[in-house]
Amino acid sequence: MQEHYPIRISQIGLVSVVDVSLGSIIQFGDRAEATPKLNALAVQRAMDHTKAGSVYFESYPIFNRPLPKLIDPVADAGEDVCIRRFNHCPRINIGCVFVTAVGATSSLLAGNAMRTIAESRIKHIRQYDKTLINVT
Amino acid sequence: MVNFTVHNCGLTVGNIEILGVSAASMFQIGDSDYVTLYSMFDTPPESVIAGPMAPLPVPEGEEDAVGEAPMAG
Numbered sequence: 326m327q328e329h330y331p332i333r334i335s336q337i338g339l340v341s342v343v344d345v346s347l348g349s350i351i352q353f354g355d356r357a358e359a360t361p362k363l364n365a366l367a368v369q370r371a372m373d374h375t376k377a378g379s380v381y382f383e384s385y386p387i388f389n390r391p392l393p394k395l396i397d398p399v400a401d402a403g404e405d406v407c408i409r410r411f412n413h414c415p416r417i418n419i420g421c422v423f424v425t426a427v428g429a430t431s432s433l434l435a436g437n438a439m440r441t442i443a444e445s446r447i448k449h450i451r452q453y454d455k456t457l458i459n460v461t
Numbered sequence: 462m463v464n465f466t467v468h469n470c471g472l473t474v475g476n477i478e479i480l481g482v483s484a485a486s487m488f489q490i491g492d493s494d495y496v497t498l499y500s501m502f503d504t505p506p507e508s509v510i511a512g513p514m515a516p517l518p519v520p521e522g523e524e525d526a527v528g529e530a531p532m533a534g
Contacts, residue, residue, distance in 0.1 A: 383520035
């Protein structure tokens with residue numbers, strides 16, 4: 326009978342990250358729960374800021390629409406899948422990790438997590454002040 | 462009921478190179494119980510408007526709306 330370990334430890338040689346932005350997480354260690362959320366309106370308009378006016382999240386349904394929901398009474402009762410895990414080795418060994426960018430409620434985690442619920446809603450608007458195709 | 466048994470034997474990785482982790486994504490070195498990731502990204506072709514400048518729409522109840530502060534004034 327092989328020996329079992331309750332949790333595994335992550336061992337990393339080097340982590341190199343250039344940019345972390347927009348509600349992202351970089352964590353070394355264990356965590357219970359993380360629920361990052363991001364609402365973003367990315368507007369590019371060919372208009373002066375003094376005349377452009379305000380932009381509102383409420384104007385766009387993407388920020389109000391409900392999240393898709395799993396409707397499964399068997400899963401809700403916890404009677405769908407029974408997971409058993411056996412860790413025969415107490416470590417996860419990684420050499421070097423190079424990451425250029427972490428953004429938009431994403432997470433880089435070296436360690437164990439119980440529950441992660443991330444949500445990002447991004448709407449792009451582009452307005453150019455001339456027609457791209459000449460209509461005659 | 463499905464019985465799912467996982468045996469985690471040794472795990473050793475050399476180097477990892479990632480350009481980007483974006484829009485409700487996750488890169489984890491370790492173990493996780495539950496992961497739920499939602500991402501809504503709206504850039505259809507109609508988002509690009511080329512023509513006469515139209516004002517941005519104003520929602521009902523503009524006073525209570527959470528908007529960016531006007532740049533003017």
